[in-house]
Amino acid sequence: MALLQLRGIEKSYELGKTVVTALRGVDLEVEAGEFTVVMGPSGSGKTTLLNIIGCLDRPTGGSYVLDGEAIGDRDFNDLADIRNRKIGFIFQNFNLIPVLSVRENIEFPCVIRGEGGAELNQRVEAIARDVGLTDFLHHKPDELSGGQRQRVAIARALVTGPQLVLADEPTANLDSKTSDQIIDLMLALNRDKGVTFLFSTHDPRVMEHARRVVSIHDGVIVDGTAAAAADVARMHGAGTSFLLPYDAAERR
């Protein structure tokens, strides 16, 4: 069974007297261990899709099953627990808590569910080692570079051992060299530890490494390879040819 299954997901907003439809019957399945990119132009609905997958927002129609649990009409606290147990988040703006040290930021998702002690310390230190932050555990976020902050966010997303890590444009605020490092780090985590990543991004460099691309236009997922290749080509500029290194649809 797929890690996540979306069936006929719809999402509409009321903006004054106007109803805006962001998602129109989205079907999507993601298997455990995938490294998937959701791409599409601005306003296409990809962030809305990620918000629904991350249980941060509710669909107005359709069904969503995550790791065998129907999300449905769960209340706020149930959704908070699901986010805490099953999902890690990496944000475009890092979203670290500025008054907490790197160690405290990383362990925060565990602390709120009552964990602590030596076992947690060891886990935090192991993850910090994986993301290259061992020497920065006592620093505050404002003492770190952008790349280091995103590494903290990645460590925080992984510390609970989630089934799924959602990354919303994680390289948008990083320079190209740091972006490459962050992408390499996430690829390594996916390859070595089997972490499932689902991205939304405009960054063509992420696309170069993606093993599956989901393209979304006007709230509808369009057929994988051709549309995705067109999106990638558009991002690289007219006349540039670009081949996806991996097509998850074929793989399946």
Next chain:
Amino acid sequence: MFRYLRLAVRNVLRSRARSALTISAIAFGVWMTLVLGAFIAGMQNAMIDDTVKGRVGAIQIHRKGYDDVLGDQPLDLDLPQDAPWLDKVRKTPGVVAVAPRISFTGILTNGSQSANYVGVGVDPKLDQLALPLFAQSVKGHIVGDDPEQSAAIVVGDEMGVALHAEPGATLTLQAATASGQQNAMDAVVVGARSAGTPFDNKRLVFVPLAWAQELLNMEGRVSGFVVAVDDREKVRAIAEQLQRELGPELKVEPWQDLASQVADVVRVQRIILGGIGAVFLIIAIIGVANTMLMSVLERTREIGTMMALGVRRRTITLLFLLEGMTLALFGGGVGIGLAVLLAKVVGAAGGVSGSPPGTVAKYAIIPDLPLWLIAPTVALTLLGTLAAAGWPAWRASRLRPVEALRAT
């Protein structure tokens, strides 16, 4: 909980200038309330001490019905000076002295001028034990200072001025005896008393008990007894115990009933203090509400991040309440500390001189910070701050994660 408290403290320290202003507002409110209260408490202490140790006594014992006609100083409702139940009174825990008194009325004259007076016959030695502050209100000597002078009297200072009764002057006191006959005796003025109330200064005359008994032809008889106790806070309880033990033929009254105007002043002052304190605290609490609201608005995305990581609504509420509580504890601590410091300094300097309402005497007012003042101030500050932080905290907890994360 400790981790959340630590996080709250760090968030308070994060906007240092704003937190400092809020803490200052709370500290000022608490400080003003406590300082005002400390001086009022000091003044009340002086008033009550004056009443309990200088004028009325802690407790008085009379025959039943005496207090109904107290203004008439009735001689027929008298008691034996050596009543057998006096031993029981003296041995009651908390009682430190029992002094007999006889009260009467009459006219006194200096030969050319006369005035109505209320006489109080006192046992010099026992009265000093029962009313140790009495002598402080007397210029010159008190009754009994000179054992050779059996007819020494102390008059109210305004009466003394009106009758030109300087120390050494002789006055003739006329009074009706217990059997209704008129009697008059000469006495020598040895002192003038400036007491707490105009009535005392214009009307009261203190005479030796034996001399009064002779004037009134009431040897061995008294109007009642003044009882002193070791703890002012236990007066009412001791009075109730004595009343139970002495039975219904006697009336035991604490100072609160005997000098109800003093008790009324104390009560009214506390109500006014409560009102003024509430205004100061409300101003401080509005400051807290403003700070917390700003904090929620500024940290909306951070709240969204916490929610995304799995923080529940009640934890978000708790975090902001703890921040409010931290501000209150810092502000309250500073306010209490400064108030205690001021009270100690003023106390060490001997207090300030002042006259409570309705009195003419000057008291040395030593600022006092009793529990009845500190406890409600602290409790109201904490509760008020929690209430002030409550709405912003609730508002923060009701944010939708997806909208909070979009905040800039």
